[in-house]
Amino acid sequence: EPEVTQTPSHQVTQMGQEVILRCVPISNHLYFYWYRQILGQKVEFLVSFYNNEISEKSEIFDDQFSVERPDGSNFTLKIRSTKLEDSAMYFCASKGVFSYEQYFGPGTRLTVT
Amino acid sequence: AQSVTQLGSHVSVSEGALVLLRCNYSSSVPPYLFWYVQYPNQGLQLLLKYTTGATLVKGINGFEAEFKKSETSFHLTKPSAHMSDAAEYFCAVSNDYKLSFGAGTTVTVRA
Numbered sequence: 001e002p003e004v005t006q007t008p009s010h011q012v013t014q015m016g017q018e019v020i021l022r023c024v025p026i027s028n029h030l031y032f033y034w035y036r037q038i039l040g041q042k043v044e045f046l047v048s049f050y051n052n053e054i055s056e057k058s059e060i061f062d063d064q065f066s067v068e069r070p071d072g073s074n075f076t077l078k079i080r081s082t083k084l085e086d087s088a089m090y091f092c093a094s095k096g097v098f099s100y101e102q103y104f105g106p107g108t109r110l111t112v113t
Numbered sequence: 114a115q116s117v118t119q120l121g122s123h124v125s126v127s128e129g130a131l132v133l134l135r136c137n138y139s140s141s142v143p144p145y146l147f148w149y150v151q152y153p154n155q156g157l158q159l160l161l162k163y164t165t166g167a168t169l170v171k172g173i174n175g176f177e178a179e180f181k182k183s184e185t186s187f188h189l190t191k192p193s194a195h196m197s198d199a200a201e202y203f204c205a206v207s208n209d210y211k212l213s214f215g216a217g218t219t220v221t222v223r224a
Binding site: 044045055056100105106 | 145147149155156157158159162164203205207210211212213214215216217
């Protein structure tokens with residue numbers, strides 16, 4: 001069964017450093033998403049991406065964040081200058097054109113020290 | 114605007130007992146509603162969804178949920194809890210571009 005994959009599973013970085021989180025969505029899906037979950041809190045929407053552009057973004061997704069689909073398979077989230085409060089689990093999700101449900105990857109745990 | 118409220122952050126049930134997790138939604142358009150489960154240190158797995166049609170939807174692992182428009186609710190139930198149901202459960206509402214999640218309900222199952 002096809003699934004969304006994410007790498008790395010855990011990333012530790014120092015405050016101020018850039019990080020790139022990688023996702024491989026399900027191959028025939030065209031809608032892509034990033035969510036985050038700060039420890040003990042609910043899952044929050046960050047950004048959605050379709051047809052090579054951002055469809056919607058939340059207030060969390062400021063200028064420090066960017067997304068890219070650099071090739072036909074990967075979908076990345078970049079944080080330019082990490083802050084302590086960026087520590088969270090980051091989930092990638094994808095959705096097919098004619099379906100309603102989003103399929104989630106296992107997440108990347110980002111720890112900013 | 115859309116949002117979800119899950120009543121009860123923790124639910125404890127005995128093995129074999131009914132599991133009832135409450136979810137109320139707010140949506141300016143007809144909602145798409147979902148329940149996801151998150152096992153410890155894992156991602157989110159879709160349990161079931163409501164889009165249109167039958168208001169009682171069945172999902173995986175014996176769970177089901179009923180969409181009640183008049184009550185703006187989408188409560189999740191399972192007739193008989195199993196130890197493997199211990200997890201965190203999230204209700205979510207969707208437009209085309211994003212899911213809005215509730216705060217989650219942690220279920221513990223007592224032997």
